[in-house]
Amino acid sequence: MPGKHEEEKDMNNIQRFKIATAASALILLSACATAPATKNDGAAAPATASAAGQTADAVVVSEDPKAPLERRVTDRWKLLVAKDAARAYGYLTPGYRATTTPAQYDEWMRTRQIKWTAGKYVDRHCDDATTCSVSVDVSIETKMPGIPGVQASAGVIEESWLQIEGVWYHLPKNAR
Numbered sequence: 001m002p003g004k005h006e007e008e009k010d011m012n013n014i015q016r017f018k019i020a021t022a023a024s025a026l027i028l029l030s031a032c033a034t035a036p037a038t039k040n041d042g043a044a045a046p047a048t049a050s051a052a053g054q055t056a057d058a059v060v061v062s063e064d065p066k067a068p069l070e071r072r073v074t075d076r077w078k079l080l081v082a083k084d085a086a087r088a089y090g091y092l093t094p095g096y097r098a099t100t101t102p103a104q105y106d107e108w109m110r111t112r113q114i115k116w117t118a119g120k121y122v123d124r125h126c127d128d129a130t131t132c133s134v135s136v137d138v139s140i141e142t143k144m145p146g147i148p149g150v151q152a153s154a155g156v157i158e159e160s161w162l163q164i165e166g167v168w169y170h171l172p173k174n175a176r
Helices: 004-031 069-081 087-089 092-100 102-111
Strands: 113-128 131-143 150-163 165-171
Touching: 004 113, 069 087, 069 113, 069 150, 069 165, 087 102, 113 150
Parallel strands: none
Antiparallel strands: 113 131, 131 150, 150 165
16 A cells, blocks of 8 residues: 555645646647648638537628728637638738648648637727737646646636728737
8 A cells, every 4th residue: 555655645646747747739820820821812701511510601701801800800719610611701901812722721620639619809909000919718628648638728818909991800920
């Protein structure tokens, strides 16, 4: 029978493991929070069937490309959670979409190691009328090697948004 010292050591190791798991999930979350886009300069790409087997039209988002920033952020995250790469692509800056094809963006969405389960607008800090940093509370699920089942995590991420000709677009971190 293990002694008290060994039990405390085991408990400390379990606690460290839990912290490392949560930290790893948050790192994955922040690394995967940005997505590629299409050559279409419109606010949204045509609807297609999502990877979840639902039609893309099942996710209701604003049809107004000049909707306020909070609405654009919220709608983009609805589409990311629904795995609707075709429509989420239209929320990316025109410059980013010029360098990433719709097929590349779709591939990125399908092969991510995490599954977004929620994304909620928190607030924003704007440097000027056309450049804002937006805080988003994001929840994820992922399978981690050596850990049984699905691990869930959540955290706040920062996104850059630019207003171009009256339309708010997300600028992915890897585009800067």
